[in-house]
Amino acid sequence: MPVIDLNADLGESFGRWTLGEDAALIEVISSANIACGFHAGDPSTLRRSCELAVGAGVAIGAQVAYRDLAGFGRRFIDASFTELRDDVLYQLGALDGFARIAGSRVSYLKPHGALYHAVVHHQEQAKAVVDAVRTYDPTLAVLGLPGSLLLQEASAVGLRVVNEAFADRQYTADGGLLARSEPGAVLTEPARIAEQVRRLLAGEGVIADDGSVVALNAESICVHGDTPGAVGIARAVRQRISASGGRVQSFTDRPA
Template sequence: MQIDLNSDVGESFGSWTMGDDDAIMPSVSSANVACGFHAGDPSGIAATCRAAVAAGVSIGAHVGYRDLAGFGRRFLDCSPTELADDVLYQIGALEALAGAAGATVRYVKPHGALYNTIVHHEEHAQAVIDGIAAFGADLPVLLLPGSIALEKAEQAGLRGVAEAFADRGYTPEGTLVSRRDSGAVLHDEAEVAARMVRLATEGVVTAVDGSDVRVAAESICVHGDTPGAVSMAAAVRRALEDAGVTIASFA
């Protein structure tokens, strides 16, 4: 058994610090590095790339809506052309900084509102895939299972990689509980670790109503910006390895 662990990193901006990138790296196999549109500044992004290289972690472009003030968590009603260009721009910027650190961008993961929007928004899903395809490196795309964007990726000849979320609650339909609702974020390390062992070994998670939901995922996201994130990520990795699951990047 093998699964990837990914985390959102590179999100500090100037004197505003978000997460602890250096501390999270030993627990993950893939790093979703902010590209400056929802978070991150060039020097911080470059430092995160160097930390990923030092830890042997794959670098992915964490592309988002152009929304620094809202941390990329607000829908932007931009045109498909503008969105595709924004995605391409972000991948290119990260590729330059990753290259300077001796690495390359290995995959793409949309962030925040963009990630959730392209589960069902056909035009924006197509725009994201168009932007990735325009980069020309056949980059895999990390997405929510059942999303329209996964279908668009397959149609474009890109590899779609489904992921699960370690510290997020699930609805009985297999979607994430809205952050506006109770049960959206889980904080108990032991509970989260046990849930992810079950996901990796059985392909199911327990929904907020107590029912079992089947989730097929090649990667697990352990958030790096929530309280106790570093400790939780380490606990998840420990539990998976103790259960005989190998941690390795899909990219």
């Protein structure tokens, strides 16, 4: 029976601005990628998010990003190795503090937005993120795109790497994600999303934007918390996993 992690982004509200349905979504997933204040989230939101995760028995991951509140972390920043490493360390420490107060700890890291895409190919920035993780806590796992430089660099220094696939994003033929500026980049139809998950679980790969098949072997499936109808989408994904004979469990609860 296949065991798969289901992760989603949480804690992306800021001040009076509310984004996502965190309290409902946390009941469906097994790992929460919690914003750390650089692309979204304020201290009170981070604390509440950690408390929600602990209450639901969900693993806490630090979703680190460029320092880009105005752009929601979706704009590339040409940060130096030192600057990016220290920014990631800052975010890790902040979220881990709230996680420990709630009775848990940060157990993995996942980049957000433009940083997620940059560290697929940008070696200096990939090394900076990895160095921050290794320096802060070498027992943390790193969640990212299969074949990315981020996961290669993390594996090279002995960190646990976890391959991720997306339930609600359109892939390109090279295994990357179609840019959000392109039509159809974000999948919103539950039936289409469920079919993509079925293919992933069956080892059939995903259908790229050009119609080709991209092979993917993932331990974790992501649903974006800011996608319209995210809770319904997450439930549909979980139901598809169950219908395929699998079960949802965080990768942090399984041996590396």
